[in-house]
Amino acid sequence: MxxxxxxxxxxxxxxxxxxxxxxxxxxxxxxxxxxxxxxxxxxxxxxxxxxxxxxxxxxxxxxxxxxxxxxxxxxxxxxxxxxxxxxTLTMQEVIKATEQQLKTQVPVRLPNALPMDKGYHLTAVTESDRTHYSVTFYESKNPIPINNSKLTNGNDAIKIGTVKGTLYKTDAQAGSYINYQDFKKFESGNPSTNLGYGIKGYFDAGAGSEYLGWNEGRWSFTVRARTVNGSILHTAGRQIVAYLEKEMLPPPHNIGAGEFIADELASRNQRISWQNKNVIYEVSDTKDAMTALKIATAF
The missing domain is CATH 1.20.5 (Single alpha-helices involved in coiled-coils or other helix-helix interfaces)
Incomplete structure (x- = not known):
């Protein structure tokens, strides 16, 4: 078991x-x-x-x-x-930028080109108010901004010339500013000279200076030199006439005048002014007559 x-x-x-x-x-x-x-x-x-x-x-x-x-x-x-x-801005861009600096009721007119030395840059100093504007153009080796303080010290830039516009109350007031002369009144008593292109110039003298004057259309032109340098007037007159056969000044309404110094070029006492109704436009402060003409014919 x-x-x-x-x-x-x-x-x-x-x-x-x-x-x-x-x-x-x-x-x-x-x-x-x-x-x-x-x-x-x-x-x-x-x-x-x-x-x-x-x-x-x-x-x-x-x-x-x-x-x-x-x-x-x-x-x-x-x-x-x-x-x-x-x-670097182009010449035309500088001119446009300069125009934008002007605050005025004067219809602004500026040249579209300036006579400049090769390799230089354009710049300017501007002034403006309600009835007036002024632009002084300069050229410089190095670019300088518009209205820069370097432009007034005389060391960094060279003045090309000044352009102005002034608004008057009436056409008559504007016209009284223009030193226009009718040289037909000299035909009978003053010696004359052939300036080319059918234009006759007339001599005058006084206060240690000699003058040569003539008319072209609604313009009158006067070239002055000291008496000791009077012989250069004929050459200066022919040069101006020949230039204006190729280039045209702004048509004035009513009159215009060119006043030039053939010697003492350091004084920059050159002026071209013309009337546009009650506005006067002017080119001045250039080193010689030809520079003033190149600026004025570029308007």
């Missing part, structure tokens, strides 16, 4: 052990499967993470490249802007 019981117990334990082993193996197998699944998932996630990291890196590189390109473009734009803003 005991032996039978012992055999039964042993059989039971054996069966229990097989069941426990099977359950444990199944559990371990499940855990192993889960671990493998987890490792596979982790491996896949790791791969995805690497790809994401690579994509992120590419995105950052792309963003960096885009930013670099943007900065490069911005720097180029800034460089171009600086180049544009720092470039």
């Amino acid at each position: 005991k032996r039978a019981f012992i055999l039964f117990a042993a059989l039971a334990l054996s069966l229990a052990g097989c069941s426990f082993s099977s359950s444990t193996g199944s559990s371990q197998s499940d855990k192993t499967s889960q671990n493998k699944s987890t490792e596979t998932a982790n491996s896949q996630n790791g791969s995805t993470g690497q790809n994401n990291g690579s994509d992120s890196s590419r995105s950052n590189q792309s963003s960096s490249s885009s930013q670099t390109a943007s900065n490069s473009s911005s720097q180029t734009s800034t460089s171009n802007a600086q180049t544009s803003s720092n470039r």
Whole structure:
């Protein structure tokens, strides 16, 4: 009996052990499967993470490249802007900028070009009020801004000439400013000379000076020199007449006058003025007659 019981117990334990082993193996197998699944998932996630990291890196590189390109473009734009803003203005741009400085009720008229030495730059000093404006043009080796203090010290720029416009109350008041002369009155008593192109000039003298005068249309012209230099008047007169055969002064309404000094050029005492109804325009302060004429014929 005991032996039978012992055999039964042993059989039971054996069966229990097989069941426990099977359950444990199944559990371990499940855990192993889960671990493998987890490792596979982790491996896949790791791969995805690497790809994401690579994509992120590419995105950052792309963003960096885009930013670099943007900065490069911005720097180029800034460089171009600086180049544009720092470039030297042309003569016509300086004249236009000068006109914009004038605040006046006088109809502004300026020459469209100035006689300048090669390699020099144009600049100006302006003054204006309700009934008057004045522009003194200068040339300089180095560019100088309009109305800069360097233009008045006499060292950094050379004066070319001055252009003015003045508004009067009436045409008569404006006309009285013009020193117009009718030289026909000299025909009977004053010596004359042929200035070319059918124009006759007349001599006069007084107070240590000699004069040569003539008319062209509604203009009168006078050239003065000291008596000791009177012989240069004829040459100066012919030069002016010849120039005006090629170039035209502004047509005056009603009259105009040119007054020139043939010697004492340092005085800059040259003047061309003409009337436009109740406004007088004037060119003055030039080094010689020809410079004044070149400015006036450029209006």
